[in-house]
Amino acid sequence: MSPTIWDGFIALSEELAKRTASEAALRSAISRAYYGIFNHARLYYTSVTGKELRSNDGRIHEKLWDWYKENSNRDLRRIGSRATAFRIWRNSADYDKKYKGNLRGNAEFAPKQARELRDWIPMK
Amino acid sequence: MTDLIELTRGSRTNARPQTVSGLSNSNLPTGIVTLSVPSSRFEPSDYFCVYVATSWAPANDDDTPHGYSVLGKAEVAEFLTTHPPMKALLEEAVPAIDRAFGRASIKRLERFRFTDESGGECVLLTIATEKNYEEAMHALSSLEDAWWLDRVCEFGSLLCIQVECE
Numbered sequence: 001m002s003p004t005i006w007d008g009f010i011a012l013s014e015e016l017a018k019r020t021a022s023e024a025a026l027r028s029a030i031s032r033a034y035y036g037i038f039n040h041a042r043l044y045y046t047s048v049t050g051k052e053l054r055s056n057d058g059r060i061h062e063k064l065w066d067w068y069k070e071n072s073n074r075d076l077r078r079i080g081s082r083a084t085a086f087r088i089w090r091n092s093a094d095y096d097k098k099y100k101g102n103l104r105g106n107a108e109f110a111p112k113q114a115r116e117l118r119d120w121i122p123m124k
Numbered sequence: 125m126t127d128l129i130e131l132t133r134g135s136r137t138n139a140r141p142q143t144v145s146g147l148s149n150s151n152l153p154t155g156i157v158t159l160s161v162p163s164s165r166f167e168p169s170d171y172f173c174v175y176v177a178t179s180w181a182p183a184n185d186d187d188t189p190h191g192y193s194v195l196g197k198a199e200v201a202e203f204l205t206t207h208p209p210m211k212a213l214l215e216e217a218v219p220a221i222d223r224a225f226g227r228a229s230i231k232r233l234e235r236f237r238f239t240d241e242s243g244g245e246c247v248l249l250t251i252a253t254e255k256n257y258e259e260a261m262h263a264l265s266s267l268e269d270a271w272w273l274d275r276v277c278e279f280g281s282l283l284c285i286q287v288e289c290e
Binding site for chain 2 (some may be wrong): 087
C-alpha cells in the first residue's frame with residue numbers, strides 16, 4: 001500500500017483528536033497515529049532488509065521495533081524507542097477499559113509524534 | 125495519623141505521586157479524598173483518580189531502585205530479579221533524567237504487559253514533567269543522546285521510557 005495511506009491515518013488522527021468530547025474519538029486518534037507510523041516504519045524495514053513483516057506474524061510489533069532499537073544507526077534506535085512508548089499508548093487506547101494516562105493530552109500529542117517519527121525515517 | 129488530601133479539579137500538580145505517597149504511608153488501609161467541586165463533570169484528562177485508586181509507593185528498599193515511585197512493587201521487583209542488570213540501569217538513569225528534565229521531574233516505574241497481538245512485557249519508566257510538549261521532547265532527546273541510545277540495544281526490549289507532560 002502507498003505511504004500516502006499511512007499519512008492519511010495520521011491526518012485522520014489529527015481530526016479525531018479535536019473531538020475532545022468523545023472518548024472513542026480520542027482513543028482512535030492515538031490508535032490511528034500509531035498505525036500511521038507503524039506502517040511507515042514497516043515499509044522502511046522491508047526496503048532495507050528485503051523481508052516482509054506480515055500482520056499474521058504474532059510478534060510483528062515487537063519484532064519491528066526491536067529491529068529499530070537494535071540498529072547501528074542512532075536515529076533509528078531513537079525511532080524504535082519512542083515508537084515503543086507509542087505502542088503502549090495504543091495498547092491502552094484499544095484494549096483497556098480505563099485508559100492509563102492522560103487521554104486528551106496523549107491524543108493531542110499522538111499525530112505530532114507520528115509526524116516527527118515519520119520525518120526521521122530515512123527516504124529509501 | 126489520617127491523611128486527608130484535597131484534590132482540586134484540573135490541578136495536575138496535586139495528583140502527582142508524592143501526594144499519593146502520603147496515602148501509602150498512612151496506617152489506614154484507605155485514604156479520604158475530598159473534591160473541592162464535587163458536582164463537577166470530570167474530563168478524560170483529569171486522571172488523578174488513577175493515582176488515588178492505586179498504590180504508588182516510593183522505592184525505598186533493596187528490591188527496587190532508588191529515586192522512583194513504583195506501582196505494583198512486587199511485580200516490578202520480580203521482573204528486576206529476572207533481569208538483574210536492570211536495577212543498576214535504572215539507578216544510573218536517575219541522574220541522567222535529572223540532568224535532562226530537571227530534579228523536579230517525577231520518575232515512576234511499573235510493569236507493563238502488552239495486550240496487542242505481539243504480547244510481551246517490559247518495565248515502563250514514566251517521566252512526569254511540568255514542561256510543555258516541545259520542551260519535554262527536547263529534554264527527551266537530551267536524555268536519549270546522553271544516555272539511553274547507548275543502552276537501548278541491550279535493554280530496549282526490557283525498558284520503555286515515556287514522557288508525561290503538560
